[in-house]
Every structure is written in C-alpha cells, then in structure tokens.
Amino acid sequence: MMAQESQSRAALFDAVYTAYKEFLNPPLARFMKLSGAGVETHARGCYVYDHTGKAYLDFCGGYGVFTLGYQHPAVVEAVRRQLDRMALSSRVFFNEQTAALAKALADIAPGDLRISFFSNSGTEAVEAALKLARLSTKRVHIVSTYNGYHGKTMGSLTATGRDLFRDKFAPLVPEFEHVPFGDLEALDRALPNAAAFIVEPIQCEGGVVVPPEGYLRGVRALCDQHGALLIADEVQTGLGRTGYLWGVDSEQVVPDIMTAAKGLSGGVVPIGATIAKTDVWMRAFGDSPLLHTSTFGGNPLACTAGLAALEVLRSENLVERAKIQGAYLLEAAGELQRRFPEVVAEVRGRGLVVGVVLRHEGYGGVIIPECLKRGLTVAYTLNQQRVIRLEPPLIVSQADIDRALAILAEAAAQARAKLGALSA
Ligand SMILES: Cc1ncc(COP(=O)(O)O)c(C=O)c1O
Numbered sequence: 066m067m068a069q070e071s072q073s074r075a076a077l078f079d080a081v082y083t084a085y086k087e088f089l090n091p092p093l094a095r096f097m098k099l100s101g102a103g104v105e106t107h108a109r110g111c112y113v114y115d116h117t118g119k120a121y122l123d124f125c126g127g128y129g130v131f132t133l134g135y136q137h138p139a140v141v142e143a144v145r146r147q148l149d150r151m152a153l154s155s156r157v158f159f160n161e162q163t164a165a166l167a168k169a170l171a172d173i174a175p176g177d178l179r180i181s182f183f184s185n186s187g188t189e190a191v192e193a194a195l196k197l198a199r200l201s202t203k204r205v206h207i208v209s210t211y212n213g214y215h216g217k218t219m220g221s222l223t224a225t226g227r228d229l230f231r232d233k234f235a236p237l238v239p240e241f242e243h244v245p246f247g248d249l250e251a252l253d254r255a256l257p258n259a260a261a262f263i264v265e266p267i268q269c270e271g272g273v274v275v276p277p278e279g280y281l282r283g284v285r286a287l288c289d290q291h292g293a294l295l296i297a298d299e300v301q302t303g304l305g306r307t308g309y310l311w312g313v314d315s316e317q318v319v320p321d322i323m324t325a326a327k328g329l330s331g332g333v334v335p336i337g338a339t340i341a342k343t344d345v346w347m348r349a350f351g352d353s354p355l356l357h358t359s360t361f362g363g364n365p366l367a368c369t370a371g372l373a374a375l376e377v378l379r380s381e382n383l384v385e386r387a388k389i390q391g392a393y394l395l396e397a398a399g400e401l402q403r404r405f406p407e408v409v410a411e412v413r414g415r416g417l418v419v420g421v422v423l424r425h426e427g428y429g430g431v432i433i434p435e436c437l438k439r440g441l442t443v444a445y446t447l448n449q450q451r452v453i454r455l456e457p458p459l460i461v462s463q464a465d466i467d468r469a470l471a472i473l474a475e476a477a478a479q480a481r482a483k484l485g486a487l488s489a
Pocket residue numbers: 128186187188189191214215216217265269270298299300301302326
C-alpha cells in the first residue's frame with residue numbers, strides 16, 4: 066500500500082513536471098526541478114503542502130500576495146457564497162460588490178484618492194495609472210526609478226528599471242526616463258514637463274530598498290512644483306505589508322494615483338486596482354468613459370474577496386501586527402548576518418518585507434534549495450539576485466519566524482561550507 070502510494074505520488078510529479086517542460090516553460094521547469102520544487106497540492110495559513118505531504122513554511126508568500134495567509138476562512142467562505150450567486154458581471158447591470166469595494170477603497174485610501182479602476186493584476190493596475198496620468202495632464206513624459214519594478218506588460222515594463230527584462234523588447238514605449246531611487250536632485254532635473262513620476266514607497270523587487278527618510282515627502286513637493294502627478298505603486302507595499310496600511314503612510318504622503326493588487330483580495334481571487342483623485346480621473350475620462358476598460362476587471366467574485374480581505378485586515382489588526390512581527394523578523398535576520406558575515410552582507414526592510422543581502426548571488430543558489438529541503442520557501446527579489454526576500458503572511462507567529470531563521474542559519478552554514486568566501 067505504502068509503496069503503491071509513493072509510486073502514484075512519483076507519477077503525479079512526473080506528469081506535472083513533463084507538462085511544465087512540454088507545454089509551459091521548459092527552462093523554468095528544469096530550474097524549478099533542480100531547486101527541489103515538488104507539486105503543490107494544498108495550502109493553509111503560512112504553510113504550503115506538496116505531493117509527498119511535506120509541509121513548507123512559506124516566507125516567499127506568493128511574492129507578497131498572501132498577506133492573510135492561504136485560504137483565510139472568512140475570505141474563502143465569502144467567495145464561496147458569491148460563487149453560488151454570480152461569479153462574473155454581465156457588464157450591463159450595476160454590481161453591488163464592485164460598488165462596495167470601490168467605496169471601501171475610497172474610505173481607506175490616503176487623503177482624497179477616490180475613484181477606482183479595477184483590473185486583474187499589478188501590471189494592469191500600473192498600465193491604467195500611466196494612461197490616466199498622460200491623459201489627465203496632457204503631457205507624455207513619465208519618470209520612474211532605476212531598479213524599480215512595475216510589471217512586464219509594455220507600459221509597466223518601460224517603467225521597470227532593470228535592463229535584463231527590458232532590452233530584448235526595444236523599442237519600448239517612448240518618453241520614459243529613469244532616475245536613481247532616493248535621489249531628489251535627479252528627480253528635480255527630470256520632472257519639468259513630465260506627466261508623472263511613478264515610484265514604489267519601498268523597492269521590493271529591487272532588493273528591498275528603503276529610501277532615505279523624507280524622500281517621499283520630497284517627491285510630493287517636487288511633483289507639485291513641476292505640475293507632475295505622483296503615482297505610488299503600492300502593488301506590493303500596500304495593505305499592511307510594511308507595517309503601515311499604505312507604504313506612503315510612513316511619511317503621510319498623498320499621491321495623485323495609487324495602484325494596489327497583491328494582497329487586495331486576500332490571496333483568493335486575482336485583482337488589481339488603480340485609485341485616483343476625482344479631478345485627475347475626470348480630466349482624463351470625464352467625457353469618454355470607455356477609453357480604458359477591462360472585461361474581467363472588478364468582477365463580483367474578486368470584489369467579494371477584496372471586501373472580505375479588508376475586513377480581516379481590520380478585525381485581526383494585521384497592519385499593527387505586521388509592524389510588530391516585522392521588527393522581530395528584522396532583529397532575527399540581523400542575528401543571521403552577525404553569525405554569517407562572510408555570507409550575509411546586510412539585512413534591511415520595513416514591516417514584513419525584509420531583504421537578506423548576500424555577499425555574492427552564488428550563495429543564494431545554495432541557500433534557497435537548502436531551505437526548501439528543510440521545509441522553508443524563500444526567493445530572490447526579481448531585480449536583485451543578490452537579495453533573498455523574506456515576505457511571510459502578516460499572520461505569521463514569532464515561533465514560525467524563529468523556525469524560518471533556524472532553517473536559514475543551517476542553509477547559510479551549508480553555503481559557507483560549500484562555497485567558502487566568494488566576493489561580489
Ligand atoms: C510594485 C509592483 N508593481 C507591479 C507589479 C506587477 O504585478 P503583477 O505581477 O501582478 O503583474 C509588481 C509585482 O511584483 C510589483 O511588485
């Protein structure tokens with residue numbers, strides 16, 4: 066019986082792996098297999114389970130999606146009920162759930178951000194923001210930051226600040242310019258006649274880079290001075306991740322347009338949102354409501370998930386919790402740096418997005434699979450392979466943080482033993 070069971074598990078893995086290799090992404094499939102990834106079968110809270118029944122503590126957190134953990138019962142239950150009534154909108158009638166989520170977002174968004182456009186992903190939320198900014202200001206120039214990450218569709222990719230992702234697709238969208246993150250003088254030079262500056266409050270995929278104190282306030286002042294709109298890309302930093310409801314709240318800055326996605330629907334149904342000040346939105350779309358649309362955006366299933374997720378965020382006090390657990394995680398990760406200074410150069414972050422900066426990206430090639438072997442998921446940041454992100458759900462316990470750091474320490478010891486001292 067046991068032998069049969071393990072044979073059928075192995076057969077499941079082979080079938081799924083072969084399909085990935087033949088029908089999805091052959092090089093990625095091989096890379097994932099090499100790093101020891103199994104087939105995920107189910108997930109709950111901070112844990113994902115694979116086809117062998119092994120549990121993994123998830124510190125990758127779906128790249129920031131699972132703020133509430135996996136399968137939060139309140140969100141799943143709300144979605145289940147809505148599924149029985151209506152999953153997608155007719156697009157002919159008004160929809161109660163879409164209306165309610167737009168109002169809920171206006172209630173909790175910074176300052177006077179009020180009108181939402183719903184889509185299905187982070188990159189779509191950014192595309193909408195860029196189009197809105199150009200139309201609203203009647204200007205075309207868009208400024209973004211080196212090392213920033215905004216997605217991979219053509220407009221967001223043009224704003225994204227990593228050549229590796231961009232170069233092969235040239236020519237990209239014209240009239241985009243990049244400035245160093247954290248550099249107000251460079252921004253001041255770039256902003257005259259710009260439609261907008263798009264920036265993340267913390268560069269998450271850029272290696273968890275926290276800007277200098279006062280940067281966001283300075284950005285706000287410069288945008289005002291030059292008549293450019295400020296787009297805060299809160300796809301990853303939004304909804305409690307940084308220990309603030311929104312990343313810009315750390316400096317009480319109100320952007321003109323804001324994007325949200327990852328945590329917005331509680332990790333149950335994909336969603337993206339672009340939230341704008343009313344006058345900004347009206348100048349762009351006031352007399353042409355169909356200029357930018359999405360068939361699936363704002364569907365009742367996703368909006369129901371969003372409403373339930375916002376309620377969980379509030380009732381479980383998760384923003385505050387992210388601040389407290391984040392401080393604990395940063396301190397624990399600091400201990401890792403002190404124990405393995407040859408491997409770990411620095412740890413940094415805010416709330417529950419923490420970056421472990423390695424002295425050489427080669428160490429990650431040992432640490433990530435070693436962690437997986439020991440039941441912990443961690444991942445590189447997309448723009449910086451030298452940085453491992455720790456981005457657990459906001460519901461994570463201190464015991465799970467201790468467990469994750471104990472595994473990371475074993476993995477770092479392996480990396481040091483296997484690779485010795487590598488220099489950058
Ligand atoms: C700040 C930011 N913006 C946009 C995106 C793109 O989101 P998606 O992958 O859902 O298109 C990401 C994804 O990591 C992100 O971190």
